[in-house]
Amino acid sequence: xxxxxxxxxxxxxxxxxxxxxxxxxxxxxxxxxxxxxxxxxxxxxxxxxxxxxxxxxxxxxxxxxxxxxxxxxxxxxxxxxxxxxxxxxxxxxxxxxxxxxxxxxxxxxxxxxxxxxxxxxxxxxxxxxxxxxxxxxxxxxxxxxxxxxxxxxxxxxxxxxxxxxxxxxxxxxxxxxxxxxxxxxxxxxxxxxxxxxxxxxxxxxxxxxxxxxxxxxxxxxxxxxxxxxxxxxxxxxxxxxxxxxxxxxxxxxxxxxxxxxxxxxxxxxxxxxxxxxxxxxxxxxxxxxxxxxxxxxxxxxxxxxxxxxxxxxxxxxxxxxxxxxxxxxxxxx
DNA sequence: TATATTGACTTGTTAGTCCG
DNA sequence: CGGACTAACAAGTCAATATA
Numbered sequence: 001x002x003x004x005x006x007x008x009x010x011x012x013x014x015x016x017x018x019x020x021x022x023x024x025x026x027x028x029x030x031x032x033x034x035x036x037x038x039x040x041x042x043x044x045x046x047x048x049x050x051x052x053x054x055x056x057x058x059x060x061x062x063x064x065x066x067x068x069x070x071x072x073x074x075x076x077x078x079x080x081x082x083x084x085x086x087x088x089x090x091x092x093x094x095x096x097x098x099x100x101x102x103x104x105x106x107x108x109x110x111x112x113x114x115x116x117x118x119x120x121x122x123x124x125x126x127x128x129x130x131x132x133x134x135x136x137x138x139x140x141x142x143x144x145x146x147x148x149x150x151x152x153x154x155x156x157x158x159x160x161x162x163x164x165x166x167x168x169x170x171x172x173x174x175x176x177x178x179x180x181x182x183x184x185x186x187x188x189x190x191x192x193x194x195x196x197x198x199x200x201x202x203x204x205x206x207x208x209x210x211x212x213x214x215x216x217x218x219x220x221x222x223x224x225x226x227x228x229x230x231x232x233x234x235x236x237x238x239x240x241x242x243x244x245x246x247x248x249x250x251x252x253x254x255x256x257x258x259x260x261x262x263x264x265x266x267x268x269x270x271x272x273x274x275x276x277x278x279x280x281x282x283x284x285x286x287x288x289x290x291x292x293x294x295x296x297x298x299x300x301x302x303x304x305x306x307x308x309x310x311x312x313x314x315x316x317x318x319x320x321x322x323x324x325x326x327x328x329x330x331x332x333x
Numbered sequence: 334t335a336t337a338t339t340g341a342c343t344t345g346t347t348a349g350t351c352c353g
Numbered sequence: 354c355g356g357a358c359t360a361a362c363a364a365g366t367c368a369a370t371a372t373a
Contacts, residue, residue, distance in 0.1 A: 202362040202363060
């Protein structure tokens, strides 16, 4: 039984590697991403640190913005994981806030009717906008879109990971670019359980990229696949397969010519370890279908390893909590 | 009856194009 | 170059329909 399951996981690794081998365009493209983002990193950091992140709004940066951030950077502001505005800034502190394209959903989901187009971040209107979300109580408005529930949980987990003290899960940090949350793209699609597809520039994104460990050789890069429900039709076994596919991509990326540049962007100093050990984990609310069977299973890729983990969480007062034994990912309180 | 399959629809991300 | 826009597609929701 155990062996059958392991071979199923290994075939995900194999299939993913095959797709990546048959389609090599990603190599040059991801090398160019890394180069451009690294070039812009100082600038991104300086702009990011020039303004305050007003809770509960959270700042995000996608790859497109990161690599085109030459003289100005466009950040996303998300509330409960959903984008509500763009904030573009230069070093001159004349940051501009726009709600273009988000007005309909802002009103529908949060009752926010404050349209802004290039409003001064330090002006009255922008303050009103930030104040609205700060004072807003309760969850999303009725007519919930399930998709956004996943983003809300993703945001809660990132918040938990970025805590400095009283962390529910110790020794875990989300990977950021220039201290900004960013969604890592991949060139493969793995959401369909039956097949791994090569999708070039339109691949799926990694839900959460994080590091665990206490530093030095103990540090591991983790690829987390998050589901907002614990249900029979999408059990942990399928979620972990998605995580394995993305982890396989990260492994190939780190072993490509641009590997060192990405390793640095992911926040690790020094050389890529030999062997490289990556964690792949399924993350979902604790429930009936919790699956503990693949705990710490190793999948070999040549000299490297993907180690499987799980994290089944609970939620209390808008915070993630974890019952003892429900994660192998890191130390729990 | 319970489960699978299908397609329309929603949302997010990227690349590319055009303009000032 | 930045900004506005579009096309394309992943991934997910949801409900109607088909099938065992």
